[in-house]
Amino acid sequence: GVIVDVDGNSLIDLGSGIAVTTVGNAHPLVVERVQRQVAELTHTCFMVTPYAGYVEVCEALNRLTPGDHAKKSALFNSGAEAVENAVKIARAYTKRQAVVVFDHGYHGRTNLTMALTAKNMPYKQSFGPFAPEVYRMPMSYPFRDGPHGGAEVAAWATTKMEKEIGGANIAAIIIEPIQGEGGFIVPAPGFLPSLKAYAAQHGIVFVADEIQTGFCRTGEWFACEHEGVIPDMITTAKGIAGGMPLAAVTGRAEIMDAVHAGGLGGTYGGNPVACAAALGSIEAMETEDLNARALAVGAIMRERLEALAAAHPSVGNIRGRGAMMAIELIKPGTMDPDPDLAGRVAKAAHAQGVVTLTCGTYGNVLRFLPPLSIPDDLLREGLDIVAAGFDA
Numbered sequence: 057g058v059i060v061d062v063d064g065n066s067l068i069d070l071g072s073g074i075a076v077t078t079v080g081n082a083h084p085l086v087v088e089r090v091q092r093q094v095a096e097l098t099h100t101c102f103m104v105t106p107y108a109g110y111v112e113v114c115e116a117l118n119r120l121t122p123g124d125h126a127k128k129s130a131l132f133n134s135g136a137e138a139v140e141n142a143v144k145i146a147r148a149y150t151k152r153q154a155v156v157v158f159d160h161g162y163h164g165r166t167n168l169t170m171a172l173t174a175k176n177m178p179y180k181q182s183f184g185p186f187a188p189e190v191y192r193m194p195m196s197y198p199f200r201d202g203p204h205g206g207a208e209v210a211a212w213a214t215t216k217m218e219k220e221i222g223g224a225n226i227a228a229i230i231i232e233p234i235q236g237e238g239g240f241i242v243p244a245p246g247f248l249p250s251l252k253a254y255a256a257q258h259g260i261v262f263v264a265d266e267i268q269t270g271f272c273r274t275g276e277w278f279a280c281e282h283e284g285v286i287p288d289m290i291t292t293a294k295g296i297a298g299g300m301p302l303a304a305v306t307g308r309a310e311i312m313d314a315v316h317a318g319g320l321g322g323t324y325g326g327n328p329v330a331c332a333a334a335l336g337s338i339e340a341m342e343t344e345d346l347n348a349r350a351l352a353v354g355a356i357m358r359e360r361l362e363a364l365a366a367a368h369p370s371v372g373n374i375r376g377r378g379a380m381m382a383i384e385l386i387k388p389g390t391m392d393p394d395p396d397l398a399g400r401v402a403k404a405a406h407a408q409g410v411v412t413l414t415c416g417t418y419g420n421v422l423r424f425l426p427p428l429s430i431p432d433d434l435l436r437e438g439l440d441i442v443a444a445g446f447d448a
């Protein structure tokens with residue numbers, strides 16, 4: 057929970073390296089497995105000479121992801137690479153090309169994932185042209201939508217899909233169950249299940265991008281479980297491996313098997329050391345019941361953030377689930393975003409020893425995603441320092 061910088065300053069970590077160190081930095085179970093693995097074997101390409109660690113991570117993913125259908129997994133190096141591969145697999149399976157994404161969505165910085173990502177600056181500006189056959193639909197954003205239910209907003213999106221693309225041409229619908237970089241936007245209840253139902257009706261692969269929300273962050277293994285949604289495919293990364301680079305695509309076996317042999321891969325994907333770290337992280341999550349811990353961390357954050365909102369009308373909205381909480385800042389009495397205030401508070405908190413992250417399409421959201429190993433008193437201290445930043 058504490059980062060010490062080169063000058064010896066201690067910083068309370070409320071960002072986890074962008075949702076990565078969920079089990080904490082250098083968790084003993086991760087360190088022990090990584091050290092053992094690195095002394096034994098650092099690399100052999102899985103496509104040439106397979107090894108047990110890769111298979112064990114895939115088995116864990118198939119077991120932990122929602123749904124009891126037959127599943128298969130493939131491992132990659134980064135979240136963006138996992139999302140790219142999810143698109144490749146969905147296209148091969150459906151023999152269709154169109155990919156649907158949403159306003160405020162974030163899926164990575166490679167060429168295809170830039171196209172999937174909504175926000176121009178800083179992710180896309182000057183970097184085009186972007187990949188074709190990507191269609192962006194309205195997202196349920198309760199704070200800014202007004203009083204529209206999830207099913208109603210989903211109907212706007214599915215009608216637009218039907219009219220502008222045609223359901224029979226859509227390979228995949230890709231959505232973050234809670235949007236990350238886009239502003240920790242939790243869609244209204246019913247939005248995700250309605251999209252999933254539309255996908256099922258039209259033979260579209262429903263892909264949950266759980267790269268930021270996954271692995272106990274929200275108090276469930278995966279955020280789509282809060283609404284009982286079972287995705288056809290799920291992308292994971294970040295929290296999966298306690299800080300080592302690893303990502304995965306897990307999907308229905310018949311979808312994953314649609315790709316020809318040799319069609320997916322890469323030199324390093326599922327590197328043995330990263331797999332050892334993942335097995336250690338997953339063991340920590342299971343033995344320490346980190347889903348329960350995420351809910352406890354979330355309750356502390358919500359209480360502190362509610363007190364903050366009561367004192368500061370610039371806090372327009374508190375939202376999130378479990379240990380993934382955010383506040384959206386506005387100019388009091390309006391709905392106008394206040395990115396300047398978000399930046400100033402983040403800077404003040406940093407100067408006083410707390411790492412926070414900003415996010416949001418309008419840059420006006422402060423997000424809190426501490427490591428789940430953070431002690432309660434340190435978390436409270438960190439949030440008090442953030443509150444002092446508002447007072448200042």
Ligand code: PLZ
Nearest residue numbers: 134135136162163164232236265267268
């Ligand atoms: N999908 C939902 O959150 C990564 C990146 C921040 P990579 N988000 C943090 C930045 O400024 O680059 C992310 C995500 C979701 C995909 C990705 C991409 O994962 O491992 O960064 O490629």
